[in-house]
Amino acid sequence: MSEAKQARVGADSARRVLELLFAFSEDRPVASVRELADRTEVPLPSAHRYVALLRELGLVAEGERGRYHLTPRVAALGRAAQAAASLIDLAEPFMRELAHEIGETVLLAQLVDGRPVCVHRVEANRRLRLSFEPGQDLPPVRGASVKVLVGSMAEADRFAYIDRWLSGGADAERQRAEFVDEVTQAATRGWSTSSHEIDDGVWAAASLITEGEKPVAALSAACADFRLDDDHRKYIVDQVRATAERISRAVRG
Incomplete structure (x- = not known):
């Protein structure tokens, strides 16, 4: 893969991670990975991977029944x-x-x-x-x-x-x-x-x-x-x- 194509792929992945983060709102403060995937039209396997990254960065945390919410770090x-x-x-x-x-x-x-x-x-x-x-x-x-x-x-x-x-x-x-x-x-x-x-x-x-x-x-x-x-x-x-x-x-x- 060329460097230019790698850069585009990386930018696209970063954009989708942010889309998942922005899928949370005051009206919808918690969501499952599937709900996040549906809201953002991100494939479910990718959504799981991106949510894992957001957890690693301390931006989301898992609550009850596999539903996630934003952490105080986002605030x-x-x-x-x-x-x-x-x-x-x-x-x-x-x-x-x-x-x-x-x-x-x-x-x-x-x-x-x-x-x-x-x-x-x-x-x-x-x-x-x-x-x-x-x-x-x-x-x-x-x-x-x-x-x-x-x-x-x-x-x-x-x-x-x-x-x-x-x-x-x-x-x-x-x-x-x-x-x-x-x-x-x-x-x-x-x-x-x-x-x-x-x-x-x-x-x-x-x-x-x-x-x-x-x-x-x-x-x-x-x-x-x-x-x-x-x-x-x-x-x-x-x-x-x-x-x-x-x-x-x-x-x-």
Whole structure:
């Protein structure tokens, strides 16, 4: 099977999994696999496979008589989506102003259900090729935004997160030590940088957005490293930090 055909098959499967998830509603909060298959016109064997995947992801749970219902994790994702949408609306003009000022791509990232996610992106005139799109998870232990988000966690949660993603093996121990050091710095400063950590040739600076004492998101600028010298990097860090503070003031109202 060609790569293009594999991609289409994968996208079709993902779409059908989501269709099963959306088949639940306030009026129909529980359903058997057969009922879900009938509602979505997904073949019954495939529906069983997709429901098993949703169970594995913790999005549905089995109740009495083989009938399934959504879990609180779905509600949490819904609340996160609503919060992200509100934040995006508020942050958008600041992000566009920053992208215009520095001529670089600006991103907004949040922790969603314990995972770092890029929730919004504003492109500069000089577009930058990145390996992720808005809505996608970020690599869990790489990148300036991730360091800032993990650094904003309570210490116990921070180390639980690090232990979840970095455990086992000599190389993992080295990575863990380096990541802990960088996250600790980010926690102290409220900002961080990264170089070639997610995408080759990309340098980034990120700063924390807060609502009072509560961490809300990370604002970052992703830049082509070859265009930068030390003075320009410092300038971008200063602009990102200033914009994150302006968004934080707007969030606080």
